[in-house]
Amino acid sequence: MLLLYVLTGLFLLLSLILDRGKTQKAIKIAWKKFINIMPSFIIMLMLVSITLYLFPDKLIVKYLGGENIYKGTFLGSILGSITLMPGFIVFPLSGILLKKGVSYMVLSSFSTTLMMVGIITFPIESEYFGTKLSLARNVLSYFIALIVAAAVGILYGEVIL
Amino acid sequence: MKLKKQKKKINYILFIFYLIFVVLSWTFNYQPGVQIGINFTDFVKSMFKILPFAFILIGLFEVWVKRETVEKYLGHASGCKGYFWAIILSSTTVGGAYVAFPVAYSLYSKGAKLSVVLTYIGSSAITRIPMSIFEASFLGIKFTLIRLFVSIPLVILTSWAIGKRFYLKPAK
Known part of the structure; x- marks a missing residue:
């Protein structure tokens, strides 16, 4: 998990240094993708919480x-x-x-x-x-x-x- | 598109009912409902520790990695090596299937071959390094090795078979 944070931070920093505009675009893409898939995620978590209770x-x-x-x-x-x-x-x-x-x-x-x-x-x-x-x-x-x-x-x- | 919107609407309605159920359970101290609510918040917490970071990495990947690079290593001309890279890549995946799907889709939209993308999904379920270490420490290294050696070839084989039979409309 820590590796993920370090990696994300490192790449983000590197990207910022190399190209500000591209980094902004990357964040925008990330946000859009995240929001798009959110409803499916919430449904999944709902199902998980119920099955974990049943089993x-x-x-x-x-x-x-x-x-x-x-x-x-x-x-x-x-x-x-x-x-x-x-x-x-x-x-x-x-x-x-x-x-x-x-x-x-x-x-x-x-x-x-x-x-x-x-x-x-x-x-x-x-x-x-x-x-x-x-x-x-x-x-x-x-x-x-x-x-x-x-x-x-x-x-x-x-x-x- | 209309169908998708409708599906989303149904999802939201379901979720609202679910929320009402959990909140009512809390107020009336209905144990199963309370437990389900606790499970839900536990999962939300553990996912939000991973997802935002994973999506930032995906965003950076989409902006920085050239289509040609993905095509070269994972595309139609990559041959057998594509599968090899997919497995290496999958072993470093963090999180679970829920991270692997969006990553796989990104790879696909950048020109990776369908069978290679499927290999990535399948092997990310079984080869993730931290998970395998965890598994080996609880069940023994022999167990983990058998699982890896038997499942990886089968994953490649089935991915190849599905890739041959199915056509997924090209991602934008």
Whole structure:
């Protein structure tokens, strides 16, 4: 995060020194883009706040820690697709789940879909890239996550072929 | 255009209902509503720590980086190297998908190839350096390595496939 601030500050300063007019134009562009996407962002945050309430940590532990690894993997992928969590929550939570006995394969399907498939970010994505393309990307990403989960399961010896 | 305006209107109405719900929950101490409100403000805070800066960087990028440069490294003539640069670029992305989409769109409007842009989006979800470090420290380096080695080729492959099938109208 700090890196982002330093980088932005540095580039902004450099830009100001090199060309004042261009810098002003850059800020204008930034502001316009920011305002344009704001409504979609607000809707996303609304959905996030509701899903996070509906799926608290405890519920996640309960569903992912089951006996059946395939069922867990499937539930993990569904949960990962519909929820959205920042990285600083996902991985500590995964660490906790691991200690509670949730398998690597389930964690992989959960965390990978969480990062790659975004039902909640869909309004934003389709705003930029259109509905069809965003749909295709999300569906394919879901399958990628399942393949990754399978690879993790095999390489950790959790599933035997 | 009209449809878009209508969609925005619906969004605002939804948001107003949501606000009323949260405010009423606060006044009557309705726990689920209060919790949802807290979640919302938490997220707004963490996003506003990132978004303004990300958009300033995007603005600077649009003003300073020449179209030819993007085309050369990420455009149609870039070949396989385009994917390589997209992955390198994505690993340095800060924030989440919500930052990756506008950045990706900027790249596209500057002449990057669609499949390369999609590779950027996909891999920004899985390769971000700070996140990967975080992941490895909680789940082990082996887990992170398997994930990276399996998912990156698949992301490239699917991006290439989507890029072949889909056409996105050129950005202004």
